[in-house]
Amino acid sequence: MHDAEGLDDETMLAFARETRLSETTFVQPATRAGADYRNRIFTVRREIPFAGHPSLGTAVAVALARGDDEVTYVQETGAGLQPVDVRLDGGAAFASMLQGPVTFGSEVDARHALAAVGLVPGDGHRELPAQVASAGLPALIVPVHAARCLADAQPDFDLLDALAERHGADNFYLVCLGAEGHARARMFTSGVEGGEDPATGSAAGPLCAYLAARGRGTRVEVAQGVEMGRPSRLLAEVEGERVRVSGNVVRVVEGTVSL
Numbered sequence: 001m002h003d004a005e006g007l008d009d010e011t012m013l014a015f016a017r018e019t020r021l022s023e024t025t026f027v028q029p030a031t032r033a034g035a036d037y038r039n040r041i042f043t044v045r046r047e048i049p050f051a052g053h054p055s056l057g058t059a060v061a062v063a064l065a066r067g068d069d070e071v072t073y074v075q076e077t078g079a080g081l082q083p084v085d086v087r088l089d090g091g092a093a094f095a096s097m098l099q100g101p102v103t104f105g106s107e108v109d110a111r112h113a114l115a116a117v118g119l120v121p122g123d124g125h126r127e128l129p130a131q132v133a134s135a136g137l138p139a140l141i142v143p144v145h146a147a148r149c150l151a152d153a154q155p156d157f158d159l160l161d162a163l164a165e166r167h168g169a170d171n172f173y174l175v176c177l178g179a180e181g182h183a184r185a186r187m188f189t190s191g192v193e194g195g196e197d198p199a200t201g202s203a204a205g206p207l208c209a210y211l212a213a214r215g216r217g218t219r220v221e222v223a224q225g226v227e228m229g230r231p232s233r234l235l236a237e238v239e240g241e242r243v244r245v246s247g248n249v250v251r252v253v254e255g256t257v258s259l
Contacts, residue, residue, distance in 0.1 A: 002062075023048070025039055026041075035081055041054050041055075041078075050079035055201065056245075069088045082098060093249040097244065097246075102205065102206050103133070105167065106167055112163065124142075129143075133207070139169060141173050141203070147176045170189060182223070222235075233248075234247045
């Protein structure tokens with residue numbers, strides 16, 4: 001939502017619950033030096049400090065509103081400042097964001113992680129451990145050895161919530177590595193409507209850093225949302241000590257809200 005200055009937290013949360021989207025964003029004037037705008041991001045349950053694809057989409061929406069065809073913005077979120085590049089070409093839009101440095105948390109017993117989505121220990125990746133990683137919103141990265149594990153996953157949200165609380169992870173990111181530089185993923189959390197997100201840039205960036213730290217390449221293209229019937233594609237690439245996450249953005253609907 002543009003022009004969200006003056007909206008209180010309760011109104012923004014109520015509006016996010018009404019949209020029932022994975023995230024709803026509110027553009028406000030920046031409060032930190034160097035930022036072009038402040039991006040407030042809400043799920044149906046709460047405000048979150050950072051998110052990936054809502055940042056890309058919001059930057060494109062800002063560019064459309066301001067009449068900028070090719071521009072770099074610096075957005076302010078609860079996780080800090082992130083540069084976002086936007087390029088508009090007719091009805092097409094592309095955006096890329098340089099996320100904050102990735103931090104790694106604890107490795108997690110794969111048996112417990114897999115059980116939370118109805119999988120068995122043998123479904124886990126033979127070499128890669130489950131681990132928490134964050135570029136602003138912690139995700140538990142859980143690699144599996146075959147794509148059919150993604151289709152077979154059946155989340156138990158009581159177990160997922162307990163796992164998230166124990167290890168400090170907001171999102172559960174189930175990943176299958178494919179051909180070199182490619183991956184398939186699903187993201188589960190009770191924090192979004194329906195319990196699954198079709199595209200999670202805040203997890204794709206940390207996944208790229210996780211793979212790079214293990215000598216698995218510095219670039220990964222992630223296909224997500226396939227099982228939901230809402231396919232998406234994000235590209236993550238290591239850039240210095242940070243990760244850039246990019247993707248196409250499509251404007252689906254436009255409207256005016258009076259509050």
